Amino acid sequence: MSAVGGALRELLRRPGGVIGVAVVVLLVASAALSLVWTPWPLLHTDIAERWQGPSARHWLGTDQTGRDLFSWLLAGARTTVLVAVGATLVAGLVGVSLAALGSLTPRGVREAVTVLVDLAIAFPVLLIAMLLAATIGGSLTVVVLAVGIGFGFSVARVTRPEIRRVQRSDYVLAARAAGVGRVGMVVQHLVPNVGPTLVVQLSLAASVSVLAEAGLSYLGYGAPSGTPSWGRLLSATQGYIATQPLAVLWPGLTISIATLGLTLLGDALREALDPRLRRSRAASIPTEAAPGAAADAAGADSSTPAPATPSSTVVGEARA
Amino acid sequence: MLRFLIGRLGLLVAGLLLASVLVFLVLRVLPGDVAQVIGGTNATPAQIAAIRESLGLDAGPVSQYLSWLAGLVRFDLGDSLITGTPVGEELGQKFQVTLPLTLLALVVGLVIALPLGVLSAVRAERGGGAINVAAQALAAVPALWAGLLLILLLGRGVGLVPLLPTQGFPRDGWADPSAALAALVLPALTIGVIEGAVLLRFVRSATLEALAQDYVRTAAAKGLTRTRALLTHGLPNVGLSIISVTALTVAGLITGAVLVESLFNLPGVGRMLVSDVGNRDLVKVQSEILFLTAIVLVIGAVVDVVHRVLDPRLREAGA
Amino acid sequence: MTLEIENLRIDIRGRRVVDGVSVRVDDGERVGLIGESGSGKSLTALAVLGLLPPVAAVTGRIRLDGRDLLGLSDRELARVRGKQVGMVFQEPRAALNPTRRVGAQIAEALRIHYEISTADALARAVRLVERVRLPDPEGIVQRYPHQLSGGQCQRIAIAIALATSPGLVIADEPTTALDVTVQASILDLFSDVVADRGTGLLFVTHDIAVLARVAERAVVLALGRVVEEGSVSRLIATPAEPLTRRLVDAARATSWRPLEVRR
Numbered sequence: 015m016s017a018v019g020g021a022l023r024e025l026l027r028r029p030g031g032v033i034g035v036a037v038v039v040l041l042v043a044s045a046a047l048s049l050v051w052t053p054w055p056l057l058h059t060d061i062a063e064r065w066q067g068p069s070a071r072h073w074l075g076t077d078q079t080g081r082d083l084f085s086w087l088l089a090g091a092r093t094t095v096l097v098a099v100g101a102t103l104v105a106g107l108v109g110v111s112l113a114a115l116g117s118l119t120p121r122g123v124r125e126a127v128t129v130l131v132d133l134a135i136a137f138p139v140l141l142i143a144m145l146l147a148a149t150i151g152g153s154l155t156v157v158v159l160a161v162g163i164g165f166g167f168s169v170a171r172v173t174r175p176e177i178r179r180v181q182r183s184d185y186v187l188a189a190r191a192a193g194v195g196r197v198g199m200v201v202q203h204l205v206p207n208v209g210p211t212l213v214v215q216l217s218l219a220a221s222v223s224v225l226a227e228a229g230l231s232y233l234g235y236g237a238p239s240g241t242p243s244w245g246r247l248l249s250a251t252q253g254y255i256a257t258q259p260l261a262v263l264w265p266g267l268t269i270s271i272a273t274l275g276l277t278l279l280g281d282a283l284r285e286a287l288d289p290r291l292r293r294s295r296a297a298s299i300p301t302e303a304a305p306g307a308a309a310d311a312a313g314a315d316s317s318t319p320a321p322a323t324p325s326s327t328v329v330g331e332a333r334a
Numbered sequence: 335m336l337r338f339l340i341g342r343l344g345l346l347v348a349g350l351l352l353a354s355v356l357v358f359l360v361l362r363v364l365p366g367d368v369a370q371v372i373g374g375t376n377a378t379p380a381q382i383a384a385i386r387e388s389l390g391l392d393a394g395p396v397s398q399y400l401s402w403l404a405g406l407v408r409f410d411l412g413d414s415l416i417t418g419t420p421v422g423e424e425l426g427q428k429f430q431v432t433l434p435l436t437l438l439a440l441v442v443g444l445v446i447a448l449p450l451g452v453l454s455a456v457r458a459e460r461g462g463g464a465i466n467v468a469a470q471a472l473a474a475v476p477a478l479w480a481g482l483l484l485i486l487l488l489g490r491g492v493g494l495v496p497l498l499p500t501q502g503f504p505r506d507g508w509a510d511p512s513a514a515l516a517a518l519v520l521p522a523l524t525i526g527v528i529e530g531a532v533l534l535r536f537v538r539s540a541t542l543e544a545l546a547q548d549y550v551r552t553a554a555a556k557g558l559t560r561t562r563a564l565l566t567h568g569l570p571n572v573g574l575s576i577i578s579v580t581a582l583t584v585a586g587l588i589t590g591a592v593l594v595e596s597l598f599n600l601p602g603v604g605r606m607l608v609s610d611v612g613n614r615d616l617v618k619v620q621s622e623i624l625f626l627t628a629i630v631l632v633i634g635a636v637v638d639v640v641h642r643v644l645d646p647r648l649r650e651a652g653a
Numbered sequence: 654m655t656l657e658i659e660n661l662r663i664d665i666r667g668r669r670v671v672d673g674v675s676v677r678v679d680d681g682e683r684v685g686l687i688g689e690s691g692s693g694k695s696l697t698a699l700a701v702l703g704l705l706p707p708v709a710a711v712t713g714r715i716r717l718d719g720r721d722l723l724g725l726s727d728r729e730l731a732r733v734r735g736k737q738v739g740m741v742f743q744e745p746r747a748a749l750n751p752t753r754r755v756g757a758q759i760a761e762a763l764r765i766h767y768e769i770s771t772a773d774a775l776a777r778a779v780r781l782v783e784r785v786r787l788p789d790p791e792g793i794v795q796r797y798p799h800q801l802s803g804g805q806c807q808r809i810a811i812a813i814a815l816a817t818s819p820g821l822v823i824a825d826e827p828t829t830a831l832d833v834t835v836q837a838s839i840l841d842l843f844s845d846v847v848a849d850r851g852t853g854l855l856f857v858t859h860d861i862a863v864l865a866r867v868a869e870r871a872v873v874l875a876l877g878r879v880v881e882e883g884s885v886s887r888l889i890a891t892p893a894e895p896l897t898r899r900l901v902d903a904a905r906a907t908s909w910r911p912l913e914v915r916r
């Protein structure tokens with residue numbers, strides 16, 4: 015589809031987009047590679063070689079049982095990718111369902127759902143995860159569900175007004191008058207108009223999921239022991255911070271890079287997919303005087319900041 | 335205004351009720367036999383029966399919920415399933431660590447976010463963008479790792495703090511305030527730096543918006559310097575935007591507390607929750623989660639009211 | 654008070670948006686600056702008081718009674734703004750601070766430049782509101798901008814610009830955002846208050862019909878350059894440039910007749 019190609023070109027024209035895409039590619043490639051090859055077998059231990067610094071033999075050194083840190087880090091990407099994909103799917107499902115309930119139903123239901131979402135949005139992802147972990151025990155499923163549900167509220171919050179706008183727009187009225195059916199309406203108008211918002215939100219959900227997985231695995235309620243996970247590596251290396259401070263650096267660094275990459279991707283997608291923002295950048299020189307115009311152009315990258323914490327379910331249009 | 339207050343209070347109560355129902359459903363109804371969950375697979379039937387009795391599980395779920403709710407209203411949160419101690423008392427005690435920790439973190443966050451956020455917007459053409467990029471990168475850092483890095487930096491590099499915080503908080507609590515405060519500095523710094531980075535980006539975009547406001551230009555046209563015009567006319571309105579993201583900040587602070595209390599071995603509500611989840615002490619978990627949620631919801635409501643009082647456009651907009 | 658803009662150049666991020674504009678406003682003279690959007694007319698007006706966005710680089714000369722304004726620091730320029738030169742903007746509602754009462758906003762203009770008490774400043778604000786012909790001035794000063802109509806807000810903005818009895822008022826499309834019926838009364842107010850005290854006026858607009866009501870002389874801008882200048886009646890009667898003719902035609906298209914020019 016040329017529309018997708020065009021959006022991709024727009025995306026790769028921005029530094030944030032290039033970094034974001036690169037991080038995603040690297041992440042997926044690492045995960046895939048680790049399935050067929052790691053420098054050392056994951057289960058290879060050698061007490062004689064424990065607590066080694068970086069060397070040609072062990073690129074990032076070894077841990078307390080002599081396991082190769084780089085191999086574990088590489089394999090940790092699997093968990094990150096798995097959780098990100100799962101959380102994104104669940105968030106999309108929850109978010110779209112709630113947004114649809116909040117816009118396509120009779121007025122009473124619509125408003126009740128909207129109020130519910132507004133209330134639920136304050137609920138931190140981590141608390142949802144703890145709630146689930148107390149019931150069904152800690153696992154990656156808990157992480158996926160917690161991020162999916164928690165971020166699903168944010169997705170609904172941002173997507174619902176978009177659906178409403180399309181619903182009330184003149185072009186939908188015109189299409190309806192022209193006799194376009196319900197399915198046609200969804201395909202022609204709803205998907206192209208709401209899709210971009212959704213894609214942006216989902217990439218932010220992925221970035222939240224990376225932090226959430228790390229945090230929960232660190233606390234012991236995410237990846238089960240023996241599963242390669244950056245959060246687990248962080249907690250494992252933490253105990254030896256005095257003897258091997260470098261080992262602490264790597265898992266934290268990979269978590270940060272993955273999160274940042276996905277956040278940047280979300281921001282870049284927001285610009286690349288929104289025709290209004292795209293145009294404003296192309297014509298970034300204010301011709302008629304307005305002190306704000308220049309500031310707007312300069313700040314186009316952050317017209318709505320999208321910070322992601324391990325915590326807040328709300329990212330993106332929080333100021334709305 | 336009165337109508338708004340009543341409406342907002344109603345919404346708050348509805349939110350609290352909703353949260354309590356959800357927490358109850360997930361913890362007590364979803365798992366099927368709660369006693370089995372608590373007892374674990376190795377529990378004898380006698381033990382299971384004892385748990386059933388102590389929880390009042392033989393009553394239906396509705397009456398179980400109502401009796402929990404009735405207890406909540408009287409600030410009676412029930413007793414721990416494992417130690418038998420009253421939950422409310424322990425929660426109050428742990429909150430004496432978590433509350434100062436999060437407040438301190440908030441102060442750190444604001445001290446970072448407000449000046450730097452404004453600066454990065456005002457100097458958008460000269461280095462302001464770099465501050466923004468740095469904040470975005472920092473916001474992607476896991477709080478735990480930030481804590482570890484701070485320990486490394488200040489402990490190993492400067493030698494200010496012990497490298498491994500084994501005894502996180504003085505055993506006698508706030509008996510020695512300076513010792514207690516000292517124990518909170520590094521954890522608060524950890525949460526505050528990350529939350530500050532998140533807040534900074536809100537401050538920046540709110541300031542950019544304020545800079546673009548015509549009335550700031552009008553104020554300059556009246557004879558204020560451009561900086562004064564921004565400070566006296568632009569920033570109060572930035573303040574309003576910042577207030578409205580406070581609920582987010584609170585959620586962030588609570589999450590930060592859960593993680594960082596575990597990292598620094600602090601006896602706060604967050605670490606209490608983490609260990610109770612591990613112990614499957616559902617009575618404690620349900621109260622802890624509801625307590626933390628209530629903080630977020632109550633602060634959200636207070637913020638809405640404050641926002642309404644400060645903004646004349648909202649003040650009289652009716653309901 | 655005489656304003657001389659000479660060979661003004663404004664660059665924004667390397668693009669020249671105003672290229673060698675010269676405009677002179679003599680003491681008490683009413684001059685129009687007219688052009689289509691993008692002609693640089695508003696930027697020229699904002700440059701006088703140093704209100705351009707920071708990204709704009711300005712060269713040339715802007716003199717007020719012989720004093721070069723471009724060389725002044727923002728602090729020094731702030732003493733000129735409001736005190737000697739008042740300014741009115743395009744969007745009346747956006748130009749007022751939504752969270753402050755309009756009386757306080759007028760009073761602020763006085764208190765910046767004079768050592769007077771809040772009460773005195775407010776009392777003078779009431780008289781200024783009277784002068785811009787708003788009913789119930791005591792009541793109006795207690796209102797917030799969102800409680801007033803666009804036309805009322807613009808009158809408040811004019812009161813702010815006139816507060817210190819400046820020698821020159823710069824108005825940047827002050828009627829564009831208003832209803833046609835309101836426009837006429839605001840324009841009349843402009844010409845009256847300005848004529849009252851012999852205040853000079855630099856009036857920026859894209860509408861030559863508007864200009865005919867308030868200005869004697871006009872400078873026509875296109876793409877950052879001056880293309881024509883002369884008395885407003887001459888420009889309307891015998892436009893030399895195609896652009897000027899286009900502006901006249903555009904005004905005629907909205908059923909305006911040059912006969913209505915007030916002399």
